[in-house]
Amino acid sequence: MERTEVLEVLKTKKLGTETLIKGWVRTFRSNRFIAINDGSTINNLQAVIDFENEDESELKRITTGAAIEVVGELVESQGRGQSVELVVKSFKIIGDSNPDEYPLQPKKHSLEYLREIAHLRPRTNTFAAVLRIRHAMTFAIHKFFNDKGFYNIHTPLITATDAEGAGEAFQVTTIDLKNVPLDENKEVDYKQDFFGKETSLAVTGQLEAELTALALSKVYTFGPTFRAENSNTTRHLSEFWMIEPEVAFADNNDNMDLAEEMLKYCISYALEYCEDDLTFLNNRILEEDKRKPEIERSGDLFEKLRFVTENDFIRITYTEAIDILRNCKPNKKKKFQFIIDEWGADLQSEHERFLVEKHFKKPVILTDYPANIKAFYMKLNEDGKTVKAMDILFPGIGEIVGGSQREENYDILLQKIKDQNIPMDSVWWYLDTRKFGTVPHAGFGLGFERLMLFITGMGNIRDVIPFPRTPKSAEF
Numbered sequence: 001m002e003r004t005e006v007l008e009v010l011k012t013k014k015l016g017t018e019t020l021i022k023g024w025v026r027t028f029r030s031n032r033f034i035a036i037n038d039g040s041t042i043n044n045l046q047a048v049i050d051f052e053n054e055d056e057s058e059l060k061r062i063t064t065g066a067a068i069e070v071v072g073e074l075v076e077s078q079g080r081g082q083s084v085e086l087v088v089k090s091f092k093i094i095g096d097s098n099p100d101e102y103p104l105q106p107k108k109h110s111l112e113y114l115r116e117i118a119h120l121r122p123r124t125n126t127f128a129a130v131l132r133i134r135h136a137m138t139f140a141i142h143k144f145f146n147d148k149g150f151y152n153i154h155t156p157l158i159t160a161t162d163a164e165g166a167g168e169a170f171q172v173t174t175i176d177l178k179n180v181p182l183d184e185n186k187e188v189d190y191k192q193d194f195f196g197k198e199t200s201l202a203v204t205g206q207l208e209a210e211l212t213a214l215a216l217s218k219v220y221t222f223g224p225t226f227r228a229e230n231s232n233t234t235r236h237l238s239e240f241w242m243i244e245p246e247v248a249f250a251d252n253n254d255n256m257d258l259a260e261e262m263l264k265y266c267i268s269y270a271l272e273y274c275e276d277d278l279t280f281l282n283n284r285i286l287e288e289d290k291r292k293p294e295i296e297r298s299g300d301l302f303e304k305l306r307f308v309t310e311n312d313f314i315r316i317t318y319t320e321a322i323d324i325l326r327n328c329k330p331n332k333k334k335k336f337q338f339i340i341d342e343w344g345a346d347l348q349s350e351h352e353r354f355l356v357e358k359h360f361k362k363p364v365i366l367t368d369y370p371a372n373i374k375a376f377y378m379k380l381n382e383d384g385k386t387v388k389a390m391d392i393l394f395p396g397i398g399e400i401v402g403g404s405q406r407e408e409n410y411d412i413l414l415q416k417i418k419d420q421n422i423p424m425d426s427v428w429w430y431l432d433t434r435k436f437g438t439v440p441h442a443g444f445g446l447g448f449e450r451l452m453l454f455i456t457g458m459g460n461i462r463d464v465i466p467f468p469r470t471p472k473s474a475e476f
Ligand code: 4AD
Pocket: 164, 203, 204, 205, 206, 227, 229, 235, 236, 237, 238, 240, 242, 244, 245, 399, 400, 401, 402, 403, 404, 443, 444, 445, 446, 447, 448, 449, 450
């Protein structure tokens, strides 16, 4: 007999049919009711066993966490909480689980505890829900771009270019660290390293995405990126996934339109296809809210999601934002950790969140930042001091998207490379494209886990990726 997944059983409700189920035992009550979950849906299937006809030693093996196979007939449920249940004809334990050792008891565990047992946390409702939503969002993003005629490009993960210029890259080397080869200046001799030059894990795929956009017009990447920034926050990972579209013959306004449309599409997709999992996560949030003071409450997840799909994002320049921030209450009362008094200041997440959560109460797109706080590739405005950048700020998250129109003018780009002391041998190929049929083009990067934070309502980025990498943590 072929296995049927629980999702299918609960959807089709074929009463009277003999069905084979395989999954893991969540609970076993009164020697009679087995709640089985196979991961296809948040919902368990209840199997009802007639214990008087079963071998007692076999019944004892039905424990939380055990893998089980059950054949039975699907009937309308007598009890409350489920519409159908399986009357067990036969069952077999596929894999035992020692109940005294299994770390996931049928009770609520803290997210912190679950992080310590990340090898088992996919077996909890919360993480299984997050993982299914993560899959749905991956699919939605590919669908969004595919439907618009974009091509997915695979950019290298090993690179010799520090594209964001932040010096936060993880080095890639096969040099024997106990016996480092030195050159005549007593510097590390990377000529003897694997690639014959200094290399690192990519912080972005953008530069290569640009090369391909200048041939295929509309491209996007979706891959892992790596940053060795020592930020131990609820919004930063050392390994995270980024989506980077790049469009030729497009300016920064087109860029903002695309980003806003994409974010709304993803959220609508989740609302349409992830209802069960979102409902579960929302109930969890509302439950937690009851224990929190009013200002710390998250509020209804569905309302927050719909709010974004139903409202236009606010678009303002950095200069306008600075005016708002300079004159706002928390700045005047010195409530911010970083006081804003001058144009040119880099915005911290406290400022971004003030604009989004307190001032506008809507997602905000900030544009035209000072050139000197942004990466070298951003297109310089006519004023000579700001660049055509755009960052999208979300409630509860801060920056979710960062992007810009790119500098397509050869001479200006060359000057910026020189001004920022970027080694020419690491970017000559990038500059080269500005000599042959250069065109205005623009793109952005969406942090996938930040999107996941917003959609799931989870509070910590470590809980929306299966196996998080953060400073001092690379277990599992
Ligand atoms: O703003 P960032 O650094 O932009 C770039 O890397 C550009 N090359 C993108 C482009 O224009 N093609 O990063 C983009 C986004 C951020 O807005 C944020 O959502 C996310 O990536 N991000 C992180 N997410 C998790 N952990 C980190 N350490 C992150 N750093 C950036």
